[in-house]
Amino acid sequence: MPAQVVTPEQLAVIENRPTSVSAMFFDRVRNSGSREAYRYPDKDEVWQSLTWAQTGDRVTRLAAGLVALGIQPEERIAIASGTRLEWILSDLAINAAGGATTTVYPTTMADDVAYILADSDSRVVFAEDDEQVAKLRQKHSELPSIVKVVVFDGTTDGDWVISFDDLEALGEKYLAEHPTVVEDRVAAITGDSLATLIYTSGTTGRPKGVRLSHDGWVYEGYVMVAADILSQDDLQFLWLPMAHSFGKVLLTTQLAIGFPTAIDGRVPRIVDNLAVVQPTFMGAAPRIFEKAYGRIIGMTEADGGAKLKIFRWAEKVGIEYSRAVRSGKPVSPVLKAKFGLADKLVFSKVRARFGGRVRFFISGAAALSPDIAEWFHAAGVLILEGYGLTETSAGAFVNQPDNFKLGSVGTAFPGSEAKIAADGEVLIKGPHIMRGYHNLDTESASSLTDEGWLHTGDEGRIDEDGFLFITGRKKELFKTSGGKYVAPPHIEGMFKGISAMTSQILVHGNERNFCSALITLDPDAVAEWAAHHGMEGKSYTEVVRSPEIQALVQGQIDELNTKLNRWETIKKFAILDHDLSIESGEITPSMKVKRNVVEANNKAILDGFYS
Structure with missing residues (x-):
């Protein structure tokens, strides 16, 4: 492949980018008003659509509602929800009001939710449902800065917890008296203004809030404009967690280019949705x-x-x-x-x-x-x-x-x-x-x-x-007791190319005299295999402990070892009786393995390899 050549025209596109995400959004509304912006499933699983003009109207009302609640420029407003249309509307409205979005994964435990909201000094929380509101109520005494909770699908109390529609109605009323309030807020945003506070789930310790500016997001979007690989005629399918930067940047790219996006964050429905939506591109882990x-x-x-x-x-x-x-x-x-x-x-x-497509x-x-x-x-x-x-x-x-x-x-x-x-x-x-x-x-x-x-x-x-x-x-690189350095991700990636049944593999061996591995198999793949090998109806644990599966994985480890340096080869392995999950705390919401947690949970197995 040839070396990349950046043309003066491409640099000009990037350098002449808008000041803020909000300016970019309202530019898109003006330029593409009648075109489709978002597609989303309603409660009956029928796909509905919003134009850019309709999106602009809703975002303006929601932003004015936040101003009516007293939100000041760069104050933080949190979103605790899965990926759905309301997440995006809320995020756009927060920025249009001059505020900054604090992201919270819906799987985050109540203690960490309270930590993130307190550390960010968030003033309002958009919550997906009663489950998310319950976490806030549980930690209410620790969250004195939260003046209002706006729930997408849940129970309101007419006081602390209001509905999404309530906020929009509040904004409509405020706009009648202050018609230019959102325009004024957007005009006051600079490139250095805080746009988003993303708390990295991290593989160790407390989450850290990463301060991201408007200019950073706009730059990301206009890099894709300059690349000229997407157009308004493309269709994106978006399921990625919007609390993660990867999902968020695909939204920014959409604002810069103007293609429509079909949204549904329910992972089990990805394959069915792809068949219905027929997108031209998609981001994924x-x-x-x-x-x-x-x-x-x-x-x-x-x-x-x-x-x-x-x-x-x-x-x-x-x-x-x-x-x-x-x-x-x-x-x-x-x-x-x-x-x-x-x-x-x-x-x-x-x-x-x-x-x-x-x-x-x-x-x-x-x-x-x-x-x-x-x-x-x-x-x-x-x-x-x-x-x-x-x-x-x-x-x-x-x-x-x-x-x-x-x-x-x-x-x-x-x-x-x-x-x-x-x-x-x-x-x-x-x-x-x-x-x-x-x-x-x-x-x-x-x-x-x-x-x-x-x-x-x-x-x-x-x-x-x-x-x-x-x-x-750097932190994952380890050295065996023989003084040889090993890079686990490289070996783990090779193994996933060999073993189609593998869900996760963790290579271990720091200060040990050889490398070993903990392996989990994909539950769907295990069920498929069991159905064709006389084990249909048996539990995941029974199947993965069977001699047949042990022999199958051993053969795949043997194949892997032929491609590795001697000191990298896997001498012993164990197939765990469960897959890793976000709920167990063993992987992050962005699907990265928390090595220290997995190793601590399986210390006895690992120690047994070397006894």
Whole structure:
């Protein structure tokens, strides 16, 4: 692939960006008023639609309602909800009122909710339902700054808790007396004004509030305008948690470009929704692609016979074709013909599972296995991996449809800088960098240099074409007792490309004399396997403890070990009797494994490997 070339025209687009997210939103309302903005399922699961003009009217009324409640510029207003239309309307209204959004995952426990709201000094909370309101009532005495709770679907009390409609009505009344109040608030916002306070769930310790400015979000959106890979005619399907920066940046990108977005945050409905919505692109965490890959492989292996033989032949042809295309060399007529047949028999059916119109997926929030990325590319499904942190307003690097390298996270955003420090750490500088951690001056100073470089904590290398390859996380790198360094994410990504049934794998071995692993299998894949191996109806625990599954995973570990250095090989492993979950505290809402929690919960197993 050629090195990235940033044109003067692209830089001009980025440099001439609007001042704030709110200015960008109302520009979009003016320019695309009659076009569709959002699509969402109603209570009867029928998809409804809002135009940009309708969205602008609702946001204006909600913003005026917040002003009527006494919200001042840059005061924090929290949203505790899953991904849905009301989340987006609330966020837009908060910024239009001059306020800043504090994000709260709906799975957050009451103690952490209270900590986030108190630390952020939030004044109002948008709550999804009675379950979220109950957490606030439980901690009411600890939250004196909360003047009002606005509930989407739940019980109101006419005092502390009001409905979404109540807030909109309050805003309509306020606008009658102060018709320019929202315009005035938007005009007063500067690029440096606080737009969002995202509390990172973190894999250790208390969550930290990352202070993100309006200019950072606007920059992210206009980078995508300059890239010219999306248009108003695209259709996004959005399910990602909006409390995570990845979901939030896709909203900003939408405002900059103007394509419609179909919204439904219910993860179990993703596949069904894709078939109905038929989007042209979607952002997702790698776990979604891993599950889809595992499901497709599992179903085909269960069919067996001629179907499986054709599938395996198509896989081989597809990967050969993918590699030939990516090499830039001419593809032979024979390979083209074979791929055409493989596509007709197998790959077209894979694409149909995603609605049949997807031009590409964007993968972020965690590392994607290069083997899985290649498998999907062979099937005609391009996954563009990107990289960033909450501290970079989500994106910092991304691959592009006409300029990508599988296994890399792409090139740096135009208008930003990146370099590799002497110790291998990735450093980033640009308009998208956070304004520090909320109420944590010492931690802010240690993460940001005086020159504005952000220490990412990730190790990587940048090749001659400007593509970044993440090689590990500094804190996750460990050394065996023999003095050899091991990067667990690299090994874990390789294994997920080998084992379609695997949900999570954690490689262990710090100061140990060899590496071991804890493995969990995907419950859906386990059920599929059990149904075809005489174990239908047996529990997950019974199936994963069976000699057959143990032998299957052992074979996959053996295959993995042939690809590793001697000191990296997995000598012992255990399949856990449960999958990791957000509820158990073993993974974050963005699907990152909390290594310290998993290792502590399974200390006896790990110690047993080395006894």
